[in-house]
Amino acid sequence: MIKIQQTLSATVLGLALTILSCSNKEEFIRVEDTYSLVPTSEVAKKIVQHTDLMVHIHQDSAYTVVDGVTATEISYISKTGLAKKIFVIETDLTNPKVRIEVSTPNNSAQFGMQPMTKQATFEDFEGHKVWGGINADFYNMTNGTPQGIVYKEGVAIKTTVTDQINTFFAILKNGKAFVGDQADYANVKNQIQEAVGGRVTLVSDGILQPQTSAVLEPRTAIGVSQDGSKVYMLVVDGRRFHYSNGMSYEELGQCLKALGAYDAINLDGGGSSTYFQRNTPDFNTDRFQLRNWPSDNGGAERAVANGLLLIAK
Numbered sequence: 675m676i677k678i679q680q681t682l683s684a685t686v687l688g689l690a691l692t693i694l695s696c697s698n699k700e701e702f703i704r705v706e707d708t709y710s711l712v713p714t715s716e717v718a719k720k721i722v723q724h725t726d727l728m729v730h731i732h733q734d735s736a737y738t739v740v741d742g743v744t745a746t747e748i749s750y751i752s753k754t755g756l757a758k759k760i761f762v763i764e765t766d767l768t769n770p771k772v773r774i775e776v777s778t779p780n781n782s783a784q785f786g787m788q789p790m791t792k793q794a795t796f797e798d799f800e801g802h803k804v805w806g807g808i809n810a811d812f813y814n815m816t817n818g819t820p821q822g823i824v825y826k827e828g829v830a831i832k833t834t835v836t837d838q839i840n841t842f843f844a845i846l847k848n849g850k851a852f853v854g855d856q857a858d859y860a861n862v863k864n865q866i867q868e869a870v871g872g873r874v875t876l877v878s879d880g881i882l883q884p885q886t887s888a889v890l891e892p893r894t895a896i897g898v899s900q901d902g903s904k905v906y907m908l909v910v911d912g913r914r915f916h917y918s919n920g921m922s923y924e925e926l927g928q929c930l931k932a933l934g935a936y937d938a939i940n941l942d943g944g945g946s947s948t949y950f951q952r953n954t955p956d957f958n959t960d961r962f963q964l965r966n967w968p969s970d971n972g973g974a975e976r977a978v979a980n981g982l983l984l985i986a987k
Contacts, residue, residue, distance in 0.1 A: 709751070717746035717762045717933060724932035727925060729753050739951060740805040740986045742769030747965070749918075756890075759918035761949045761966055762933065763806065763907040765984060767849055774845055774905060776826050776868045777807065777981045779818065783831045787818040787977035790948045791962040797983055798957070806951040806965075806984045808894055808907050810843075810870035812942045813979035820979045822871010823859065833863070835871065841939040843896050843982070844869035850902030853937035870980050872896070872939035876927035880936045883927060890920040892969050893943040896982070897935025906933045907982070909949040913969040945970035946978050 709729055713719045715736035722728055730751040739745050746762045765774060779788035781796035790807055798804040811820040822840045824831040828847065835856065842859060844852045845868040852862060855875060875883050877897060892912035898905055908930060912920025921929075923940060930938040949966045967973045 715746045715748070717764075718748050720932045720934075721748075721929055725928045726753055727928060739763070739984065740772065740803075742766045742772035742986075743805065743984050745806070745951070745965075752919075756919040757915070757917060758921065759911045759967075760921075760929070761909040762929075763808070763949070763984070764933070765905040765907070766903065767845075767851060767905065768903050771987050773849075773985045773987070774851070774868065775983050775985050776810070776824065776870055777983045778824070778826065778831075778979070779977075783826070783829075785813075785818045785820065785979065787813070787815075787979055789975040789977050790981045791950050791964070791975060793981055794950070794962050794983060797985070798961075801987060803955070803986050804952060804962070804983050805986055806949070807981050808896075808909055808941070809946045809948040809976075809978045810872075810894075810941050810980045810982050812871070812873060818979045820871055821873070823869050824871070824980060825866045825869035828867050830863075830866075839873055841872045841875055842869050843872060843898075843939065843941075846902070851898040851905045852902055853896070853898050853939055870941075870982060872941045874923055874940040875938075876923060876940055877931050877935050877938040880931070882924070882931055885923040885927070888922045888924065890922055891943050892918075892920050892945070892947040893926055894941040894947045894949075895926045895930060895938060896941060897930035897933070897938030899934050900936035904934060906930055906935050906938070907949075909947055909966050911947070911967050911969070914967070917967065942978065945976045948975060948978065948981070
């Protein structure tokens, strides 16, 4: 009698576990089915097609900033289950009405620190309107000295670097964009019109570069097409779990390569990561506004050493 009861108990327990297991499995599948990886913008389509970074897209919108410049904003869930928010700005340098120029505090050759939306005001005037921009180089947070090179309007403001990891983004005198390292700098320095420094190389000659750090952070990065006619700016928000958790260097490289970057580098990130945009053709005092959400002090814009501006003639 005892043996029969034990057997019956074991059978009931097994049946209960089977039902529970099936129930959990069905619930898990139901949750998974709510994920929707349906990109609508060309940028999101490229990332989905060429990487496995996204499993669900919350928001995917693309718009024209100004003739020759398009922006895309994507909120998504990564393959690791983390929320991400990215901003991609593509500039077509074959368009004669648009250019990319370097900004500095007060449009000066003196080093310092100033928010990008303030730097933009010193370069913004009729016939030379600023329509957006991003932060650029790493810098000394005490005096604003950038780590890498700085060129403005063909003038070399700074040609020294911190170490061999320093890279750079440049607009050459022929109007083409260029990304390179210190060896490249020696070859093109006499051709540079505008330039800012960067650090880690993400993509080189179309090849993703191996990375030693997988840390997720807010990031700003930039890449160029093989012929130098297109520039891809990428800003990723981070340090806010439910909104956006940032990216690793490898993820940055994968995104930029998927977009069409043949060479790409990482710019300053963390609280420095900034993407702003013009919100009116007028010259109102509040004409520039942040599009991203900086990680400092609840979204406060950080004063930075330099940046890159999207200019329309």
